[in-house]
Structures are given as structure tokens and as C-alpha cells.
Amino acid sequence: MQIGLFAHRRTGVLTGALFLSCALAACSHDQKSVQKKVQTVTVETVKTVPYAQSSSMPGRATSFLTSPVTPQVTGVIQKRLFTEGSVVHEGQVLYQIDPAPYQATYDADKAELEKAQAALLSAKPIAERDRSLAAIDAISKETLEEAEATLKQDEATIDADKAALESARINLGYTRVTAPVTGTISASAYTPGALVTADQTTALATIYAYDPMYLDVTESSTDVLALRKKFASGEYKTDANGNAKVKITLEDGTTYAHEGTLQFAGVGVDQTTGTITLRVIVPNPEKLLLPGEYLHAVVDQGVNQSAILVPQQAVVHDQRGNATALVVDAQNKIESRTLMLAGTANNNEWVVTGGLATGDRIVVAGSQFVSVGDTVKATDATAATDATDATEAAAASAASSPSAN
Template sequence: MPLHAPAGDHVGLIRRAPSPRPLPSASRLWAIGLLATVAALTGCKPATGDAAPAGAAAAGAAQGGARPPVAVGVVTLKAEAQTLTTELPGRTSAFQNAEIRPQVSGIVKQRLFTEGAVVKAGQPLYQIDAATYEVAEAAARATLAKTQAAARTAELNAQRNAELVKIDAVSRQVADESQATVLQTRADVAAAEAALAQARINLQYTKILAPIGGRMGLSTITAGALVTANQTGVLTTIVQTDPIYVDVTQSTTELLQLRRDLEAGRYERAGEGAARVRIVLEDGTAYRLPGKLQFAGVNVNTGTGAITLRAVVPNPDGLLMPGMYVRARLETGVVPDALLLPQQALTRDGGGRASVLRVTEDGKVERRGVEVAAAVGNRWRIASGLQAGDRVVVDGLQRVRPGDNVKETEVDPATLGGGKRSGKGGGGDKPAGDKAAADKPTAAAQGAGASAPAAR
């Protein structure tokens, strides 16, 4: 029996092996082994070394995050005289415009000019058949000779009768009539002279001459056409475009505001002579020659509320043509102490308020609200908020914020044209990299601090 008992026990052990009760013990052993492995891995890092960076980061954060000075480019504002300009729309018009019409009737025999060519005053343009006018001139000349002969005869008779009446050879009546005949023949001579002059003028009109110098237009007739004196239709036109007029309009509101500013002393007059005018063409390019303001209208257009200004502009190359749309920039005044700020130095918030970053005396950055008066090229003219001598950040705006200490580098405003950053500010990327590097230990310390509870 005893020999069977172990066998029964053995059988009992074999039967209890599939029992699920040992499984929780194996799971616990596996979990304990895993925890031991994690503890061994985390225990390789010294706890004191992890705590030190975390403590230093916390201390740095507590002290306000002491950052090294940020390299920025600044511009020192200087007061300078700035000429005020007003850009107004307008159109060009010819300095002189002549419509050519015939002054005598006849058949056009020849056209004596080239369309589009430049002609001088007095140059022949058309030739009308002059045969009939030559005959008329000859007839008038003959009539004049006839009247002159009659007048000579009348004078001789009057002289003879004046002597005869003294000896009573002729009556007083005959003597008086002879004197009257002299006066009559003299009048006939004058009339004949006038008729001859008219005939000569008509003969001259058969050759149509250019009344002014300029550029010829298209001819509406050809050789062989019949024209009549003083007809309504024009034969051609002559346009003088050197110089040329530019007629622009300005609203009375702008004119009144400018006058108030001048009277208040905020602006100074641009000059005692005629104001200079610069022309901008339709494609946006500037015309190379300046003009002068010649005339300012005295009546306001009731429909538009504007007055007309007329400028005279040299046009030797004929680039400006009548009827072109242009823009005229007029010098209206001078600001003696203008502050001009590069446009990239100014930012606006969501409400549209303008501000700049100004460097204070102790080398810190502050945000300063400003008021913009107008754009002058690639700069802003500041109306208020800044003064001469202020240092404004123009390079490094993305990496600096109010309250930061900065390392200034003076930037030449001339190098900021077109919105380009200055070369001196290129080295300012380094502080941004240092900031990123300085942030890494803090992140590592935070990671170490996060792992410390797991180690524990």
C-alpha cells in the first residue's frame, strides 16, 4: 500500500498540473522580472545629475528667463526737409492745333506734304489750280492802269481850266467840274488798287500754307478734288506737341487742406516760381523731363467739385501725344523737419493700429504706437509717436520682443530699398540658434524629471 500511495500522489500531481491556479504566479513572476529590468536600466543614470539641470531650468524660469542680448539692426531717425507731392490724374492736349481749310475755291492740283511729317510755319501744303486767279489778277492790274490814266487826264484838265478861268476863258462851273473829276478819278484809282490787291491775295491763297509748325495729320482729300472757300470740312490738321499741355484736376477739399497747412506753418511753400511737375505715363514709367505749372483754374466744376490745373511739359521726342492719360506729380509744399521711417520697421495689429519697436536708452526694446502721415517712396513719413534721435528696429523684428535686451547695429537706410534686409543684420540669426540650444537642456531636464517617478 505504501508503494501505491506515492503513485497516487504522483498521479495527483499530474492531474493538478493543468489547473489554472499556477498561471497567476507565473504572470506575477514575469511582471516582477520586467520591473527589475526597467529599474536596472533607469538606475544607470545618476539621479543627482538629472536633478541639477531641472533645478537650474526652474531657477532660470523663476528669474524671468534671462536671455542673451539679441542682435538687431536699427535706424536712427533724423529730421530732414521733405518735399510734398500730389499725384493727380490728367490728359495731354496739344499746345497748338490748326485745322486747314481752303480760302478760295478750285480744283486741288497737288498735295505738297507727307502725312505724319513735321512741317514748319509757312510751308506749302496744297496747290489749287491758279489759272482763273491769275487772269483775275491781270484784269485787276489792267483796270488799275486804266483808272490811273483817267486820273492823269483829269488832273491835266483841272490844271488847264484853273488857268483859263482867271482870264474868263472858261466858266467857273467848268473849272469846278474839272476839279471834281480829279477827285473822282483818284477814288477810282484807289478802288482799282484794292481790287488788284484782292486778286493777288486770292492768287496767293491757291497755295495753302501751314499757319503753324507741327506734325501733320491725315489728308481728307486727294489731287483732283474740288474745294470751296471757307468750307466746313477740314483738309487736314497740324498739331504742335512741343511743348505739350497736361490738364489735371484737383479736388477743392485737397486744395483747401493744403492752404490751411501752409497758413498754419506746418508746411512751407515749394518755391516762389512756378511749381514743378513730374509726369508718370500710363505704363507707370516716369517721364524724364519735368514741366511747370502754368495755370490754375478759377472756377470749380459743379459736377465733380474739382478745379483744372494746366502744366506745360517739354516734348522734343514726341513721346507724349494729345489725348494720352497720364498722372502728374505736383510739388505742393515742403515739410522742414520730416521723419522718414523704412516701411519694414512698421507693423500693424488686428485693428490696423501702426507701431514700431524702439530701443530705449538702457538697450531694451519697447513697442511704440505711431501715426503715419503718408508714404514717401519706400518709407513712411511719421506724423507723431517718434522724434529725431529715436532708434527703431528694422532688422530682426521676428526674433525680438518688447523687454528684450538687444545688441544694436546701425543700418544704412539706403540699403533697405525694395524691402531687402541689410547685410549687417544677417549675423543676427545666431541668437535665434542659441535660444534653441538653450531650450534643449530645459527639455532634457523636463524629460529627466518625468522619468524620475518611473525610476522610483
């Protein structure tokens, strides 16, 4: 009985050990199969291509001239003589201020001048007569001095009256408020019947000269220094006056029809931002550009015959802001590269100036499934695209064949 029980227990132990051994073997087999699994990634082979380089500088458009229209005399506006938003010309009358009090002052000053001129007509012959009489001792010296003093006083009165009359004439002219420059005028801040003063700070309206326009762009002092060196070396072309021609990109991404001229107008570095403001003069004959509009000044840098362009989705930035990308090496292992970028190109590509070389295979898809050091299977993106296109073309051909119908 005991021998049978011992044999039964021994059989159970052996069965359990065998089961555990099989389980461990199966687990080991699964781990090996997981370890042997190789991920597939899509790569592009780096090559050099011709690329027209350019430097883009964002900025805001401002008026070539901004001239506030302000009154020079105090009075009540009688008329507004322009259409808001229209083009006005230099010297054009914009407002008529009530001229009546200034006309009265002018008339009074004119009468005073005429009175002084009449007094001078009387004083001149008296002084001349007294000089003749004094020469023969017919009158006293005091009488002669009095006559000459009266003459000089009348002459001085005429000069003062002429100045007063000229001042009155100017003020009377100021009742006709004219445009100081040619341009587009804004809405009027005052209506007829409003009282305006000579010392007010609020403009009646503002005139903007839209052709040409200014585009003020800000660049870091380092970039401006590099830009100056490139112009000085002839790498960037300039006109006869040493100014660079630039293309203008509008807010919607289209290219403006007229080229601008870049002028190095910056005279100092902003200590807060470390930037310098540069100015671009842009023709605006169609009045398409408006003050405050966001634009880009694009400076052509010529054609780089051996540029490296990579898809933007292949590049990520680490916590320090460094641009990195995954590359498949000759042993089909994943390695990480730190890249130097020089801006974006067309078709959502980065311009790479460092970190990659011709022939490198950069991962463009599947990077989220692999880590540095992993062995992968690399599929060329161009070959995959060609295969997909061929499959789609064959399917379309089969669907349109008579047998398919």
C-alpha cells in the same frame, strides 16, 4: 423577484447618470480648452522713418498748339505738298489749290487799275488848264466844275481798283495753303482733285506743336487751396516766376527725363465735380509725349523726418470708407484704430498721419482669425523674417557641404 427587478432598474439609472455626468464633464473640458486657445498674429512695431513726400496729380497731355489747316478760298486741290506725320514749318506750302480763276481775276483787276491810271493822266492837265482859263473868265464856272469832278472821279476809281487788285492778290495767294505754325502735321483729310470751299468747317489737316506740351490736371478746390498755401508759405519751392517745378511720371510708372512747370491756370471751380483744372508745361524735345497720354505731375513736398509707414495689407476700409487697422495693446489684446492716411508710399505702404504712434504693434498677418478684445500671441514680423532667412541659409549651407554629397 420584485426586489431583484428594483435593484436592476436602480443600477441602470445610476449607470446612465454616471455616463451623463462624464459626458457633461468632457464637454465642459472641451469648452475650456477652446476658450483657452490663443491665436498667434504677426505684428510690426510702428516707428518713424525719413520719407520724401510728394503730391501726385493725374492728368492728360495736350498739345501746346493745335492749329487746323483750313482753305480761305474755294477751288480744286491740285497738289498736296507735305508728308503726313512729318514736321512742317510756319509758312511752308501744304496744298496748291487751282489758281487759274484767281489769276484771271487778278489780271482783270490789274488791267482796270491801269485803265483808271491812264484816265487820270488825261484828266489832270484838263483840270489844270480849266483853272487857268477860269481865272481870266475864258470859260464858264460850270465847265471848270465838270473838269474837277472828272478828276476826282478818276482818282476814286484808282483807289477802288487798287483795293480790288489787292483783294485779288490775296485770294491768289490763298491758293497756296501754308502752315500757320510749326509742328507735326496729321493725315490729310483731302486728296488732290477734291473741291474745297472757303466756308467749310472740316480742316484739311491739323498741325500739333509738341514741344513743349501741356499737362492738364484736375484737383479738388480744397486741395488746390492747400497747395497754394504751401507755395505761399515756402513749404513748396518755386522758381523766380513763382511757378513750381514738378516731376512727370509716365504711364508705365517711370520718371520722365524733363521737369515740368506748374501754373495755376484754373479760373473757376467746376460746379458739378468741385474741381479746378491746373496746367503743367512740360518740355518735349524728343517728342516722347503725345496728346491724350495719361501722366502724373508729382510735386515734391520735402522730406518728413518722422513719417509713419505701414504695410497696405494691414489697413482695411469700413463701410463708411474709413481706414482702420488692428493693434495689439500692452495686455496683448486686440483693439481697432481709425487711421488718417496721406496717400501711398513705395513698397506698397500707406503714409499714416493719425491714429498710430511710435511703439504701437499693428497686425500685419492673422487679422482674419481674431476679433476686437481677443487675447493673442504677437510675433514680430521682422524677427520672423530673420528666423526664416537664417533657416533657409542653414539649409542651403548643409546642402552644399561635402558631407551632404
